[in-house]
Amino acid sequence: MKGLASPLSRRNFLAQLSTPALAAAGLSGTTWAAESTSQLATFNVKSFGARGDGVTPDTTALQKAIDACAQSGGGTVYLPPGRYLSGTIFLRSHVTVELDAGATLLGSTKLEDYPPTISSVRSYTDNYTERSLIYAENLQQIGLQGRGLIDGQGGAFKGAYKVRPYLIRIIGCRDVCVRELTLKDSPMWVQHYLACDGVRIDGITVSSKCNANNDGIDIDGCQRVRIANCDISSGDDAIVLKSTLARACKNVVITNCLLSSDCNAFKLGTESNGGFENIVLGNCSIYDTRLAGIALEEVDGGVLDGVSISNVTMNNVKGPIFIRLGNRARPFRENMEKPAMGELRNVMISQVQATGADRTGCCLAGLPGHLIENITLSNIRISSAGGGTAAAARRQIPENPEAYPEYSMFGVLPAYGFYCRHARNLVLDNVEVSVATPDERSSLICEDVNTLRLSAWRAGTGSGKVPVIEFQDVTEAIVQGCRGPRTDRPYLKIRGKNSSRIEVLPTEATAGANGIQIGTEVKKGAVNARR
Numbered sequence: 001m002k003g004l005a006s007p008l009s010r011r012n013f014l015a016q017l018s019t020p021a022l023a024a025a026g027l028s029g030t031t032w033a034a035e036s037t038s039q040l041a042t043f044n045v046k047s048f049g050a051r052g053d054g055v056t057p058d059t060t061a062l063q064k065a066i067d068a069c070a071q072s073g074g075g076t077v078y079l080p081p082g083r084y085l086s087g088t089i090f091l092r093s094h095v096t097v098e099l100d101a102g103a104t105l106l107g108s109t110k111l112e113d114y115p116p117t118i119s120s121v122r123s124y125t126d127n128y129t130e131r132s133l134i135y136a137e138n139l140q141q142i143g144l145q146g147r148g149l150i151d152g153q154g155g156a157f158k159g160a161y162k163v164r165p166y167l168i169r170i171i172g173c174r175d176v177c178v179r180e181l182t183l184k185d186s187p188m189w190v191q192h193y194l195a196c197d198g199v200r201i202d203g204i205t206v207s208s209k210c211n212a213n214n215d216g217i218d219i220d221g222c223q224r225v226r227i228a229n230c231d232i233s234s235g236d237d238a239i240v241l242k243s244t245l246a247r248a249c250k251n252v253v254i255t256n257c258l259l260s261s262d263c264n265a266f267k268l269g270t271e272s273n274g275g276f277e278n279i280v281l282g283n284c285s286i287y288d289t290r291l292a293g294i295a296l297e298e299v300d301g302g303v304l305d306g307v308s309i310s311n312v313t314m315n316n317v318k319g320p321i322f323i324r325l326g327n328r329a330r331p332f333r334e335n336m337e338k339p340a341m342g343e344l345r346n347v348m349i350s351q352v353q354a355t356g357a358d359r360t361g362c363c364l365a366g367l368p369g370h371l372i373e374n375i376t377l378s379n380i381r382i383s384s385a386g387g388g389t390a391a392a393a394r395r396q397i398p399e400n401p402e403a404y405p406e407y408s409m410f411g412v413l414p415a416y417g418f419y420c421r422h423a424r425n426l427v428l429d430n431v432e433v434s435v436a437t438p439d440e441r442s443s444l445i446c447e448d449v450n451t452l453r454l455s456a457w458r459a460g461t462g463s464g465k466v467p468v469i470e471f472q473d474v475t476e477a478i479v480q481g482c483r484g485p486r487t488d489r490p491y492l493k494i495r496g497k498n499s500s501r502i503e504v505l506p507t508e509a510t511a512g513a514n515g516i517q518i519g520t521e522v523k524k525g526a527v528n529a530r531r
Contacts, residue, residue: 041075043068045084052082054106059086059113069095074141079103079148087113088165091136099148099181107133107167107187109156114165121172121195123245124271124332125220128213129188131165136173143177144168154187155210164188164211170196179203185210190234192218195247199225209235209262216240216261221247221274227254233261238289240267243274243302245332250277257284265289265317268304269297270405273332273339279307286314292407293317293354296347299326299405301339309349319407320354320382323347323375325366325422327401345373349380357384359439361413366422367401368448376427377418386435388416393441393466397421414441415470417459421447429453434460443484444469447496452477459484467493467517468509471502480505488514494527495519504529 043065046052050061062084065077074094081102087110091097099105108114114131120138133152136142144150150167157164164187170176171194179202183190186208193199199222208214214235219225220242232238238259241249249268259265265286268276275298286293293314298304304325314320325344331337344366362382366372392412397419403409413419417433420426426449433443443459446452452474459468468484471477473496484491491509494502499522510516516529 041069041072042078043075044078044080046080050084052080052084054083054085056085057087057108057113058084059089062086062089066090066092066095066097079105079146086133088115088117088131088133088135091134091139091142093139094141096143096145096177099146099150101147103146103148105133105148105150107152107165109153111157111163119171119194121245122333123194123221124273124330125192125194125244126333128161129164129166130162132167132169133165134168136169137171138173140174142170142173142175144181145177145179147180149182149184151184152186154185154208154214157187157211161188161213164213166190166192168192170194172196174198176200181205182207184208186214187211188213189215189218191216192220193222193225194220195245196222197224201227201230203229206230206232206234209233211235218242219249219252220271221245221249222252223248223250225252227257229256231258235262237261237264237267240264241276241279242269242271243276244271245274247274248277248302249274249279252279254281255283259284259286260288262290264292264295266293267295267297268307269295270299270328271332272298272300272302272304272342275302275342276304277306281309281312283311286312286317289314289317292319292322294320294349295322295405295407296344297322297324297326297405298342298344299324299328300330300332301342303342304344305346307347309352311351314352314354316356317354318358319360319362320352320357321349321362321364321377322407323364323372324405325370325372326403326405327367327370328404329402341370347374348376350376350378352379353381355383357382359385359387359412359416360408361416362418363407363410363413364418364420364423364426367399368422371422371424371450373423374425375423376429377431378427378429380431382417382432383434383436384416386416386437386439388412388439388441390440415443415445416441417443419445420449423448424450426451427453428455428457430456432458440466442466442468442470445472446470446474447472449474450476454479455481457482465489467491469493470495471499472496473498474502475500477502478505479503479510480507482507482509484509490517491515493517493519494522497521497523499523500526502527506530
């Protein structure tokens with residue numbers, strides 16, 4: 001990034017990380033390992049006049065301690081137990097701010113204590129805010145750590161985006177470490193990391209539902225990011241990856257986290273101008289989430305390529321899985337042309353269990369002529385509310401290419417399990433869907449899908465007259481090893497004049513006179529149903 005300082009020895013940065021904490025996280029012996037701290041200076045904010053009484057503003061004293069630490073060559077700025085009332089403080093290179101147990105950095109409730117700061121990195125977030133409690137730009141080797149609390153007192157701020165500061169905003173920085181802290185009640189996003197390289201977030205707790213737009217962690221156009229062992233409960237998306245500028249969010253690993261949200265638990269988007277590459281989420285528990293558990297949304301141009309999600313449990317999550325390639329095409333700066341149509345490909349989701357989903361269903365959708373590609377879902381088990389009606393089963397779903405993407409954007413889907421359309425190279429392997437109450441919809445609908453492998457599909461009991469599975473204009477498909485409820489309705493219905501090269505291997509579900517139903521418009525020889 002422009003303006004970044006040249007790299008320094010890793011000693012000052014790595015020495016700030018305690019070996020016991022890293023060992024507990026299973027990270028000792030890696031590049032996180034601490035080196036000797038004997039040469040590092042520690043600056044106690046009390047020595048610079050900080051009162052820590054929760055009433056007297058300590059902004060000036062905190063900033064003096066940070067600046068003195070930086071001028072000495074780096075080290076630790078230490079906040080002992082107390083309540084430190086502050087407006088905006090600016091971090092410096094090679095400085096770690098440590099809040100001891102019992103220490104609270106308390107955000108001021110006065111907007112004038114947060115001076116507007118215009119970043120040199122321009123992105124769509126220019127429209128959101130110019131203020132924050134903690135700010136860093138074009139720095140290297142910076143850290144926030146400790147067992148203390150950062151409380152933004154966000155409920156005191158009312159109004160539009162720009163009158164509600166972020167808790168933490170870090171832009172264009174290299175080697176950023178945030179660990180162990182508890183972050184509470186931000187007026188806006190809790191944390192925003194924009195165009196950074198090398199971000200490590202470990203063992204933090206986020207509790208922020210006091211205001212609108214309370215995203216837990218926003219990783220925006222960053223590269224080399226590790227998030228581990230976090231507990232996040234947020235009013236907006238819990239962990240959200242964005243690309244609000246022409247820079248991909250790339251090489252990100254998220255593991256061992258607890259996520260709960262009044263919106264989405266884990267999301268890529270909506271801002272997606274720069275795209276997403278090589279993203280991994282694993283070993284996470286998601287609960288009490290009002291919208292989607294997993295939402296992958298590429299709608300502002302850019303390319304989403306290479307996402308792997310595995311070992312995830314969900315409870316009381318309304319929409320477990322949502323994948324959308326749309327065309328909102330919003331530029332990331334004013335006076336720019338709309339971005340070209342984006343791409344979404346190479347997504348693998350496996351080992352997911354979800355209970356307590358609502359009746360909407362899961363949607364995987366591209367657009368006509370712009371297909372989502374190479375999508376694999378394997379070893380998935382979803383239990384939803386059911387209750388879908390015959391009218392819902394007959395619904396024609398609009399394309400809505402420019403609409404804001406959300407798991408519920410199409411309303412109640414005509415399938416209670418998965419509704420898949422405009423896709424190429426789609427694999428559904430060992431997927432089980434069930435409903436808690438009778439449902440008159442199909443368990444699976446595939447429309448305009450080229451190259452489909454459906455194996456070991458399992459559907460719970462249903463009602464009504466619709467088939468268990470429906471194909472519309474599906475080509476190059478193999479169906480094998482599927483099971484379903486014993487019923488006199490068709491198990492698989494194939495329709496559409498473009499359906500072709502569909503091979504159905506024999507199973508109990510597809511055997512018999514009602515096993516497979518082929519529409520009259522389907523060309524002769526398009527379906528090879530082995531008996």
